[in-house]
Amino acid sequence: MKMPNILIDQDKCSQPELCRKCVQICEPCVFNITFTDKDYHQPTNWIIDPVFPQLCLGENCKKCIDVCPTNAIDIIF
Amino acid sequence: MCQMCMKHGANGKWYMNARNYIRETAEGVSSTEYLEDLWGNMERAYSRKVHGLFDLKWVSKHVDTPFLGRFLKWYANRGFIKDGRTQKLNIDAAQGHFGQVITLSEAKQIVLEKAEEVVRAICPCKYFNQGIRKSTCLGFTPLKEVLPKLPRFIPENGLEVLDGEKAAEFLDQMSKEGFVHSIWAGPLPAIVALCSCSIPSCGALRLRTDFDIKACWKGENVAIVNEDKCIGCENCADRCQFGALRYEEKPIIDPELCYGCGNCAEVCENNAIELVDRNSIPITRGKY
Numbered sequence: 001m002k003m004p005n006i007l008i009d010q011d012k013c014s015q016p017e018l019c020r021k022c023v024q025i026c027e028p029c030v031f032n033i034t035f036t037d038k039d040y041h042q043p044t045n046w047i048i049d050p051v052f053p054q055l056c057l058g059e060n061c062k063k064c065i066d067v068c069p070t071n072a073i074d075i076i077f
Numbered sequence: 078m079c080q081m082c083m084k085h086g087a088n089g090k091w092y093m094n095a096r097n098y099i100r101e102t103a104e105g106v107s108s109t110e111y112l113e114d115l116w117g118n119m120e121r122a123y124s125r126k127v128h129g130l131f132d133l134k135w136v137s138k139h140v141d142t143p144f145l146g147r148f149l150k151w152y153a154n155r156g157f158i159k160d161g162r163t164q165k166l167n168i169d170a171a172q173g174h175f176g177q178v179i180t181l182s183e184a185k186q187i188v189l190e191k192a193e194e195v196v197r198a199i200c201p202c203k204y205f206n207q208g209i210r211k212s213t214c215l216g217f218t219p220l221k222e223v224l225p226k227l228p229r230f231i232p233e234n235g236l237e238v239l240d241g242e243k244a245a246e247f248l249d250q251m252s253k254e255g256f257v258h259s260i261w262a263g264p265l266p267a268i269v270a271l272c273s274c275s276i277p278s279c280g281a282l283r284l285r286t287d288f289d290i291k292a293c294w295k296g297e298n299v300a301i302v303n304e305d306k307c308i309g310c311e312n313c314a315d316r317c318q319f320g321a322l323r324y325e326e327k328p329i330i331d332p333e334l335c336y337g338c339g340n341c342a343e344v345c346e347n348n349a350i351e352l353v354d355r356n357s358i359p360i361t362r363g364k365y
Contacts, residue, residue: 020208040229
């Protein structure tokens with residue numbers, strides 16, 4: 001299967017750690033809550049990273065796009 | 078016979094030796110420093126470089142490529158060795174953090190007879206993969222010392238030390254909910270955690286099932302169905318996390334996919350599913 005390109009607008013995704021709705025709704029667990037810098041005490045260092053886009057269920061699912069309160073997720077199939 | 082199990086194990090199993098659970102063993106391999114780094118960066122497990130070259134996120138996208146995929150898997154698997162340490166560990170590669178699936182009875186035997194201290198921690202995998210904060214990991218002595226430095230893995234009601242009976246009861250409950258038990262070294266031979274995992278929220282088991290990277294090994298057993306004893310209760314039908322059990326009037330278990338966790342055997346009303354030694358069957362012999 002072709003790998004979809006999952007784009008997360010990190011500016012719109014302002015509170016990844018508190019929200020994490022996309023991570024919870026995704027059945028194959030495509031998303032990963034992670035931090036960019038060594039200092040994980042800083043909430044701004046936390047991001048949501050679509051690590052395994054190859055596991056995405058495809059165009060029929062799109063649950064993550066619907067659940068995102070800030071419309072930060074865009075998927076190019 | 079596995080070198081690791083011969084050298085550090087008891088009864089042919091590395092995790093059955095009570096020595097691997099005591100403080101001196103953990104101190105001998107600097108377990109607390111190792112765990113502080115590993116658990117402290119657990120959420121970055123997929124983006125850290127394996128042996129300093131590739132990250133698992135990149136590797137996972139190329140495991141199906143001919144030749145390159147085989148090389149990458151071999152390269153990544155070197156970090157999850159079972160045969161003990163031969164060189165200095167590379168902590169960035171999760172090297173030495175070796176895990177294996179175990180059965181409920183083995184898990185209970187460990188908390189009741191082998192472990193020194195047992196604490197309950199929030200499972201980092203369920204958090205970073207699925208966004209759920211759930212206290213399903215049991216940690217042993219070294220983890221108990223590291224957890225106060227990593228407050229995000231401490232359950233809401235504080236760090237709770239469980240006695241053997243309570244831990245066994247907890248494991249029973251986890252099994253009822255369908256979780257698979259796994260035992261983790263960090264690094265070998267010190268044993269640090271006993272987790273209750275599910276797929277795909279387990280960081281290691283999913284690497285194994287989705288990308289064939291051996292972050293967690295299969296258990297010592299394989300489930301076999303005794304068709305004469307099966308009364309067709311269908312309890313086992315939705316118990317397998319690994320897709321090894323198919324139910325068509327009677328359960329059919331693919332031994333090559335079976336991890337030997339015993340989840341199906343646990344719910345069988347007539348004990349028609351039996352766990353046998355993986356090495357007693359030709360097609361699964363030595364295949365962990």
